[in-house]
Amino acid sequence: MQWDAIFVGAGITTLACSALLLKENPALRLLVIDKHIVPGGYSTVFRRPKAGATFDCSLHKLSGMGEGGNLNNIFEKLGLYEELEMKYPSDYFCCFKDKSGCPLPNDATQTQEVLKQAFPAQADAIDTYFEQVAIYGRNGYYQFQMLDGTIEPDIEQLRYAHKHLKNITVEEGLNALFDDPYLIEILAAPGIYVGGYPEDLGYLYYLHVVYATLNKGNAYVVGASQKLSDVLAKRITDSGGKVVLSNPVTEILTDEHNQAYGVRCKKGEFYSNSIFINTSPHYALENLFNTNVDFSTVLKKLEALKPARATTTVYLVTDLPPEQLGLNHTESMMFSEAPGEAGKLRKAAEQSGFDEALCEQAFWQNSPMEVTNYHLLDSDGGKVICLNVLDSIDHWPQRRTPEYREKKARAGEVLVERLLQQIPSLRGHIEYQEVASPRTYVRFTNNTDGSGYGAMVGTDISGHVFHHKFPIKGIEFVSAWVAGPSYEAAFGYAQVKAKKWGQYV
Numbered sequence: 001m002q003w004d005a006i007f008v009g010a011g012i013t014t015l016a017c018s019a020l021l022l023k024e025n026p027a028l029r030l031l032v033i034d035k036h037i038v039p040g041g042y043s044t045v046f047r048r049p050k051a052g053a054t055f056d057c058s059l060h061k062l063s064g065m066g067e068g069g070n071l072n073n074i075f076e077k078l079g080l081y082e083e084l085e086m087k088y089p090s091d092y093f094c095c096f097k098d099k100s101g102c103p104l105p106n107d108a109t110q111t112q113e114v115l116k117q118a119f120p121a122q123a124d125a126i127d128t129y130f131e132q133v134a135i136y137g138r139n140g141y142y143q144f145q146m147l148d149g150t151i152e153p154d155i156e157q158l159r160y161a162h163k164h165l166k167n168i169t170v171e172e173g174l175n176a177l178f179d180d181p182y183l184i185e186i187l188a189a190p191g192i193y194v195g196g197y198p199e200d201l202g203y204l205y206y207l208h209v210v211y212a213t214l215n216k217g218n219a220y221v222v223g224a225s226q227k228l229s230d231v232l233a234k235r236i237t238d239s240g241g242k243v244v245l246s247n248p249v250t251e252i253l254t255d256e257h258n259q260a261y262g263v264r265c266k267k268g269e270f271y272s273n274s275i276f277i278n279t280s281p282h283y284a285l286e287n288l289f290n291t292n293v294d295f296s297t298v299l300k301k302l303e304a305l306k307p308a309r310a311t312t313t314v315y316l317v318t319d320l321p322p323e324q325l326g327l328n329h330t331e332s333m334m335f336s337e338a339p340g341e342a343g344k345l346r347k348a349a350e351q352s353g354f355d356e357a358l359c360e361q362a363f364w365q366n367s368p369m370e371v372t373n374y375h376l377l378d379s380d381g382g383k384v385i386c387l388n389v390l391d392s393i394d395h396w397p398q399r400r401t402p403e404y405r406e407k408k409a410r411a412g413e414v415l416v417e418r419l420l421q422q423i424p425s426l427r428g429h430i431e432y433q434e435v436a437s438p439r440t441y442v443r444f445t446n447n448t449d450g451s452g453y454g455a456m457v458g459t460d461i462s463g464h465v466f467h468h469k470f471p472i473k474g475i476e477f478v479s480a481w482v483a484g485p486s487y488e489a490a491f492g493y494a495q496v497k498a499k500k501w502g503q504y505v
Contacts, residue, residue, distance in 0.1 A: 002271050005439055005501070006263055008192070008249045009278030010034035011041030012225075012487060013478045014230035017276065017494035019078055019503070022239040023479060030241040032233075033263065035248035040229030041278065041445060042452060043487075045381075048317075051432040053382035055315045058332065058452065059225035059385075061193065063209075064488040066217020068345055070141070071488040076349045083221040083231045087330075092214055093370075094329040095186050096422040098337065103329060104186075108133065108214045114218055127175040129187065133210050134262025136161045140208030141216065144496060165204040167459050170196075171343065183338030185368060189333045190214075192370045192390060194485035195453030199343055205457040205484075212488055216487035220330070220377045225423050252277075252288045252475070260474035274501070278479045281305070281466055282448040289472070298466055305463030309390035310438030310450035312364070314415045316385040317432035322373045322397070326425040327385065330376045334369040334422050342366040350392075356407075359395035364414045372417060387415045393438035393450045407437045454480025476501070 006023075007014040010032050018030050034219030038044050042058040064071035065086070075081055092104040092111055104111045112130045116123045135157055145151040165173065172189060174184045181442055188198040190210050221228045233243050244267065251264040252275055263269035277284050282304060285295050318325060336342060345362035352358050367389055374384040397403040411433045420427045438450025447454075455464060467477045476497065480486075 001029070004029045004272065005031070005274040006270055006272040007032040007276045007278060007478070008252070008284075009041060009277040009479070010036070010039040010229075010233070010243060010245070011479055011490075012043040012229060012232075013480070013483055013490040013494050014041075014276065014278040015236065016074070016491045017498050018241060019232045019235040020074075020495055020498035022241060023471060025079060026239045026497070028241070030236060031272070032236060032241065032243045033245075033247050033270070034245050036444065037078055037246050038226065038229070039233040039243055039245065040226060042441075043222045043225035045226040046431065048434070049381065051317045051403070053315070053317045053384050053432065054224060054380075054389055055384060055434070056224040056226075056374065056381075056386070059221060059487075060370065060388075061213065061218050062220065063193075063214045063218055064141075065219035066279060069212075069216040069488075072146075072217065074491045078235070080228075080231060081462040084227065086219045086476075087222055088217070088219050089330040090376075091329050091331070091473060092218070093189070093331040093333050095189075095333050095335065097182060097335045098420055099424070101329075101332070101422075106214070106218055111214060112169070113253065115186070116272055119183045122180055122183055126128060129174075129177055132165075133207050133215065136165060137202060137207035137209075137215070139199065139492065140204060141211045144492060153247065155439060158370050161204055164209070168203045169199055169459060170201045170203050170206045171198035173206075174198060181338075182335065185334070185335050185339035185342065188371075189368050191334075192361070192368060192388065194457065195451060196456055196458075197309065197343070197367065197390060199347070200309065200456055200458055202457055202459045202461070206362055210487070212486070222372075222378045223380060224378060248269070249288060251290070252284075252472070254290060254293065254472055258293065258472050260472055273474045274476070275474055276476045276478050276497075278477075279446055280307075280448040280451075280454075280479075281477060281481055283446045284477075285316030286431060287446075293471060295471065301463055301466040303463070305466055305481070306458065306459055307447070307449040307451035308453035308456040308480075309434075311452040311504060312389050312391040312394045312411050312415070312438065313436040314387040314412050315432075315434045315436070316387070316416070316430050318383045318385065318429045320429055320433050321375050321379075321383055322385050322426070323376055325429050326423040327371070327373045330373055332371040332373075334366050334371060334418055336366040338366070342368070349395075354392060354394035356395045358394060360410070360414065363389055363391045364411060365418070365473045369415060369418055385419075387419060389415065390436055396437055396439055399439045399443065404437075404439070408437055411435050411437065425495040453485035454483070455485075459483055
């Protein structure tokens with residue numbers, strides 16, 4: 001059968017793009033292929049029945065879910081609210097340091113006031129910061145609407161941002177405003193949502209992330225990310241499309257004119273002149289194409305496309321609901337006793353060639369740790385707590401070695417102890433513990449260096465156009481490697497690609 005399009009990889013961008021295409025044109029014949037046993041890529045769960053738990057691989061917070069939010073608008077367009085139950089938390093996140101918690105409201109103006117009360121000496125700088133979010137963060141957030149003419153940009157604001165903000169990091173931007181290390185750590189913490197520390201991320205991009213999460217509303221899907229993926233996959237199959245799982249693609253088929261015409265998989269060959277690739281471009285070029293194709297220009301561009309940070313995750317199950325044990329917020333950020341040292345330690349670890357002890361001290365012990373109380377979000381998933389730190393694969397041994405197993409155990413001990421130091425009432429109540437490392441994420445997604453967020457969005461974004469003038473006709477890339485990190489970016493990019501591609505069908 002000749003398909004109108006084949007999607008390699010059933011990640012959330014694929015599912016959203018396919019659902020949007022079929023919403024506009026139900027007659028399209030779309031095929032989605034994935035190596036995993038469930039659709040969704042990172043947007044999946046895994047279950048541990050003996051522990052009575054369902055663990056989410058990625059879904060902590062959906063941004064843009066308020067009125068006028070980009071993701072909210074796409075959900076409404078697809079009618080997803082008819083099938084999904086959402087939970088809207090009252091807190092942005094709770095900051096923990098020295099066993100003291102400071103909840104930030106899920107509202108920009110209220111959070112601004114809370115921070116001014118907590119850091120009165122920084123009040124003027126806090127006002128300036130939130131003004132930057134409201135202006136330059138908003139402009140970044142509505143970039144697609146500015147491009148299609150539905151929102152008129154302020155040219156002077158764009159010029160200012162291009163001249164003064166585009167080429168600085170979050171670290172540089174925040175240090176120019178503030179001199180309190182703890183406040184800087186708090187404000188930089190949303191970088192965890194997109195896989196970057198303050199020394200990694202571009203400041204202008206980061207302002208748009210803050211605007212998306214704090215100004216345009218947050219929500220969680222009850223039933224976790226798998227529920228969202230399953231609903232989208234069902235939309236595809238109900239419209240006549242097909243989702244084939246447990247079927248790894250081994251080759252993109254091309255003819256002598258460098259035109260893609262199909263894919264070769266474990267379960268045979270499937271044919272189409274339009275192939276959408278939802279995987280790391282580094283992996284795709286190395287593993288999915290005929291070696292006779294000249295990819296030298298693409299590979300040169302990819303040198304500038306840096307993976308976002310990897311993630312080390314600890315999944316916990318408690319004997320009592322976590323909120324009864326002191327974890328009262330859906331999301332918390334745990335900071336070290338010396339927040340100003342975290343960045344210095346990370347740089348020292350990298351300059352050492354990723355010395356193991358230095359890396360563990362920098363990434364596990366001193367950098368911010370994001371904690372999600374999933375029981376508050378969806379009690380049916382069990383009494384689950386999830387701990388996340390951004391990490392680097394460079395200090396992790398290969399899987400299935402004694403060194404790897406020892407390191408996983410050590411990661412669990414360190415991160416859990418950090419949680420218990422901040423919330424001592426949890427001690428003695430953890431019944432189950434499991435660790436996912438950067439190697440785990442490579443195993444299940446083929447993402448380069450275990451990145452959980454696709455490409456890093458730093459000050460140099462030249463690598464993000466690696467797919468322009470791609471040497472094989474009929475190839476499109478749809479993933480966080482081109483869309484940018486976050487669910488909202490995935491859906492937004494999927495909408496752009498669906499509109500563009502739909503014009504030529």
